[in-house]
Amino acid sequence: MWLLSVLFLPIVQGSSVLKAVSNAVSGPVRGSLTVQCRYGPGWETYSKWWCQGAEWKNCHILVQTDGSEQEAKGHHVSIKDNQTLHTFTVTMEELRWNDADTYWCGIERSGTDLGVEVKVTIDPATVQCHYGPGWETYVKSWCPDADLNSCTILVQTTGSELKNNRLSINQKKHTFSMTIWGE
Numbered sequence: 001m002w003l004l005s006v007l008f009l010p011i012v013q014g015s016s017v018l019k020a021v022s023n024a025v026s027g028p029v030r031g032s033l034t035v036q037c038r039y040g041p042g043w044e045t046y047s048k049w050w051c052q053g054a055e056w057k058n059c060h061i062l063v064q065t066d067g068s069e070q071e072a073k074g075h076h077v078s079i080k081d082n083q084t085l086h087t088f089t090v091t092m093e094e095l096r097w098n099d100a101d102t103y104w105c106g107i108e109r110s111g112t113d114l115g116v117e118v119k120v121t122i123d124p125a126t127v128q129c130h131y132g133p134g135w136e137t138y139v140k141s142w143c144p145d146a147d148l149n150s151c152t153i154l155v156q157t158t159g160s161e162l163k164n165n166r167l168s169i170n171q172k173k174h175t176f177s178m179t180i181w182g183e
Contacts, residue, residue: 018105018116025118028125029180032093035118037105044083047108050090054102056115063090064108097122126179133174140169142178 027033053059
């Protein structure tokens, strides 16, 4: 599993608010990424959330805490608040190309919630497979399923390279690499 972390730090503008040190994060397709958001004292028991959408007022909340430190889970996403460290962590797993979007890391409060924008991009993922001498002319294929008896082969080749609209196999001496860049 691939993991990427980004840290958000608080600033003071009358009261503590969230501010992104880096407002853009990326993770590999089928991998995961983690975003940490920090807040100032006094916000410990407030509900924290992670929402998706370019517009703040219309974003869709994917996961939200209940104001406690208990982890909350959604579809391929979780959020956990550490009130001692004033940090909540969002983890997105099994990343897909359509996860690339604008997200918001926020704290629910009366009136307008506090939030910071985060741009998420998805990177291609490469897997390398090694084989011994004598296997150079055999078919190389990629199947994402664990059960070889029921898997669907996504790409295969006996040559040195093959590309289709979202996958490629590149074969070099005793190694072939499979890259996913689309779904």
